[in-house]
Amino acid sequence: QxxxxxxxxxxxxxxxxxxxxxxxxxxxxxxxxPWYQQFPGKGPALLIAIRPxxxxxxxxxxxxxFNKSAKQFSLHIMDSQPGDSATYFCAxxxxxxxxxxxGQGTELSVKP
Amino acid sequence: GAVVSQHPSRVICKSGTSVKIECRSLxxxxxxxxxxxxxxxxxxxxxxxxxxGSKATYEQGVEKDKFLINHASLTLSTLTVTSAHPEDSSxxxxxxxxxxxxxxxxxxxxxxxxL
Numbered sequence: 005q006x007x008x009x010x011x012x013x014x015x016x017x018x019x020x021x022x023x024x025x026x027x028x029x030x031x032x033x034x035x036x037x038p039w040y041q042q043f044p045g046k047g048p049a050l051l052i053a054i055r056p057x058x059x060x061x062x063x064x065x066x067x068x069x070f071n072k073s074a075k076q077f078s079l080h081i082m083d084s085q086p087g088d089s090a091t092y093f094c095a096x097x098x099x100x101x102x103x104x105x106x107g108q109g110t111e112l113s114v115k116p
Numbered sequence: 117g118a119v120v121s122q123h124p125s126r127v128i129c130k131s132g133t134s135v136k137i138e139c140r141s142l143x144x145x146x147x148x149x150x151x152x153x154x155x156x157x158x159x160x161x162x163x164x165x166x167x168x169g170s171k172a173t174y175e176q177g178v179e180k181d182k183f184l185i186n187h188a189s190l191t192l193s194t195l196t197v198t199s200a201h202p203e204d205s206s207x208x209x210x211x212x213x214x215x216x217x218x219x220x221x222x223x224x225x226x227x228x229x230x231l
Contacts, residue, residue, distance in 0.1 A: 036218050047120075047209045047222035048160065093159060101148055101213060104220060106159045 006031060008096050010107025017114050023081040025110045027094035030075065034096040038104070039068065039079045042091045051092070052079070084114045119143050120212055122223035129200055130231055137195045137226045139210030145190035146212035150220065151183075154207040166193060200230040 010027045017023045027037075038053035054061045054068040054077065061068045067080040081088055094107040119142040129135050139149065148167050152160040164180075166172035166187035174180045184196040193212075197204055207227055211220040 038219070040222075045225070045227070047122075047211075047225045049222065050219055053218065097218075100216075100218060103150065103162055103165060109159050111157075 006105055008094060008105050008107045010094050010110060012110060013108065014111045015113070017084045017112065019084065019086060019114055019116050021084050021114075023084045023088065023112055023114070024078055025092055025094070025112070026076065026078045027096075027107050028074075028076045029096050029105075031096070031098065032075070033098045034105075035099065036097040037068070037070065037077050038095050038097075039066075040093045040095065040106075042093065042109075044091075048093060081112075084112075086114045086116050088112060089114050118212065118214065118219075118221040120210065120221050120223040122210060122226050124226060125224065126227045126229075128229045128231065131201055132199055134196055134198045135200055135228060137197075137208055137210075137228075139193045139195070139212070139223050141191045141212050141221075144212075144214045146193075147190065147215040148213040149187055149193040150211040150213070151185060151193075151195050152209045152211065154209060154225075156207075160209065163195075197228065200228070202230045204228065205230045 008029050039051045040048035041051045042048040052063050052066045065082045070077045092110045095104040097104050121140045123138045151163045154160050163178045164172040164174045168187050168190050172185040187193045207225050209225040210223045
């Protein structure tokens with residue numbers, strides 16, 4: 005019940021295309037869902053986050069879609085660029101100050 | 117976002133020695149700090165959570181006597197890997213949480229290689 009399942013494991017997208025990464029969870033007590041971006045040899049950086057009372061959140065080219073009934077959420081990267089090539093992790097957390105449960109990660113490669 | 121530093125960024129040590137990794141918050145006071153370990157091509161694995169002035173809470177399977185965590189102040193936490201062995205070689209990352217916020221801010225990570 006504590007797991008967050010992320011797919012796909014790897015993704016190749018052409019420049020200008022849309023990258024879509026999906027996550028699913030079981031624990032309905034989770035109340036915060038962030039996405040992190042990690043470049044090789046660096047720490048993760050917060051990209052965008054959503055709470056379950058909102059179905060969609062957009063920040064620039066990045067959008068989170070959240071489906072509470074299906075217990076799924078996804079990251080959409082519009083107009084994908086080679087600089088977006090990185091590993092993306094979804095996560096879920098129960099309660100403020102609670103620990104983050106991370107998905108397995110998706111290695112995104114955007115081809116020029 | 118918040119600025120978090122880690123020192124050193126890379127360390128190579130001999131088997132049996134101890135290594136200390138520092139994690140500092142440069143622009144806010146962190147009520148809670150987290151230490152993660154990440155193996156190549158894998159996800160982040162939480163090792164322990166610490167609150168300033170209290171003992172760290174370790175995740176199941178993490179040896180507290182081997183991975184010593186000290187959250188000495190609201191801006192500094194240290195992780196000491198004692199009697200390091202080659203299997204401890206990994207990428208260690210700290211994360212900070214400011215009181216009343218949702219966001220965990222991650223440090224740049226420390227690459228530990230034990231020979």
